[in-house]
Amino acid sequence: MGWFDRLKAGLAKTREALSRAVPWGGRPEEVLEELEMALLQADVGLEATEKILEEIRKSGKKDLKEAAKEAIALLLEPDERRAALRKLGFRPDARKRAVEPAGHVVMVVGVNGVGKTTTIAKLGQYYRNLGRSVLLCAADTFRAAGSDQLALWAERLGLPVIKGAEGADPAALAFDAAQARKARGIDLLFVDTAGRLHTKHNLMEELKKVKRAIAKAEEGEPKEVWLVLDAVTGQNGLEQAKKFHEAVGLTGVIVTKLDGTAKGGVLIPIVQTLQVPVKFIGVGEKPEDLQPFDALAYAEALLEG
Numbered sequence: 243m244g245w246f247d248r249l250k251a252g253l254a255k256t257r258e259a260l261s262r263a264v265p266w267g268g269r270p271e272e273v274l275e276e277l278e279m280a281l282l283q284a285d286v287g288l289e290a291t292e293k294i295l296e297e298i299r300k301s302g303k304k305d306l307k308e309a310a311k312e313a314i315a316l317l318l319e320p321d322e323r324r325a326a327l328r329k330l331g332f333r334p335d336a337r338k339r340a341v342e343p344a345g346h347v348v349m350v351v352g353v354n355g356v357g358k359t360t361t362i363a364k365l366g367q368y369y370r371n372l373g374r375s376v377l378l379c380a381a382d383t384f385r386a387a388g389s390d391q392l393a394l395w396a397e398r399l400g401l402p403v404i405k406g407a408e409g410a411d412p413a414a415l416a417f418d419a420a421q422a423r424k425a426r427g428i429d430l431l432f433v434d435t436a437g438r439l440h441t442k443h444n445l446m447e448e449l450k451k452v453k454r455a456i457a458k459a460e461e462g463e464p465k466e467v468w469l470v471l472d473a474v475t476g477q478n479g480l481e482q483a484k485k486f487h488e489a490v491g492l493t494g495v496i497v498t499k500l501d502g503t504a505k506g507g508v509l510i511p512i513v514q515t516l517q518v519p520v521k522f523i524g525v526g527e528k529p530e531d532l533q534p535f536d537a538l539a540y541a542e543a544l545l546e547g
């Protein structure tokens with residue numbers, strides 16, 4: 243299966259909910275009314291839904307499906323990038339372009355069970371396949387199974403991993419890993435973190451500490467802090483996301499489990515609320531099911547067929 247078919251297969255539930263509900267060939271006002279309902283059902287949220295309808299009307303396009311695709315694709319970009327795309331007359335088509343982390347260290351955060359550890363393993367494989375050297379750090383030391391899980395993946399993929407004993411200080415471990423990366427001249431370090439509930443204040447404090455420790459080992463790093471969100475939680479994930487953003491300053495979002503939900507529209511309010519780009523999406527459990535995010539392809543996969 244090609245990557246676009248995989249994306250489409252992963253988004254099947256959301257697409258069915260969207261396209262079945264909208265009579266694309268009908269009267270324009272009727273189409274827009276049904277589209278509005280369908281977008282709300284797909285967890286796009288009121289504000290972003292209104293913006294999409296406004297974009298469609300403004301476009302003056304007769305082909306409403308095409309106009310909807312472009313409007314959704316634009317709203318899947320943070321304001322700054324969207325403005326740049328519009329000014330240059332580019333459609334937001336970055337198809338199959340690789341996602342290049344800004345620096346060398348990517349810290350990965352998110353509440354428990356969203357898919358951080360498996361995503362890191364998939365990222366390790368993705369960048370290794372692009373010819374980069376990769377180091378993994380299992381700074382989820384709150385439970386033994388957390389770091390063992392990453393170590394097992396690392397072994398399977400043949401990637402080096404730095405892990406500590408259960409209960410070890412995650413900040414100290416991240417510090418060691420950042421130093422090791424520098425010393426060994428490894429291209430990319432991915433730091434896995436624990437995902438206890440965001441309502442427990444100390445998780446955020448712990449993550450801040452991990453971030454500071456990485457900066458101590460390597461000035462300016464981590465250049466990337468990626469939040470993993472589970473699409474199944476839909477709009478509920480947004481409040482969490484804001485808390486993480488406040489605590490550690492996100493530079494990107496990865497949305498997993500899009501294959502398990504009809505609420506794939508939630509990416510739009512995520513981007514609009516955080517003003518942070520989506521870097522990758524997960525549309526299944528296999529390594530190939532983690533894909534670099536492409537707004538136009540995503541919009542197409544939502545509305546096509």
Ligand SMILES: Nc1nc2c(ncn2[C@@H]2O[C@H](COP(=O)(O)OP(=O)(O)OP(=O)(O)O)[C@@H](O)[C@H]2O)c(=O)[nH]1
Pocket residue numbers: 352353354355356357358359360361382388436437438498499500501502523524525526527531
């Ligand atoms: N269907 C589906 N399952 C996924 C996807 N990404 C991850 N998973 C599954 O989600 C489950 C939890 O993944 P983990 O990687 O352990 O999650 P975590 O965030 O590290 O969890 P904690 O370490 O407990 O905080 C696993 O069974 C994964 O296979 C996805 O895109 N689609």
Ligand SMILES: [Mg+2]
Pocket residue numbers: 358359360382388434
């Ligand atoms: Mg984990």
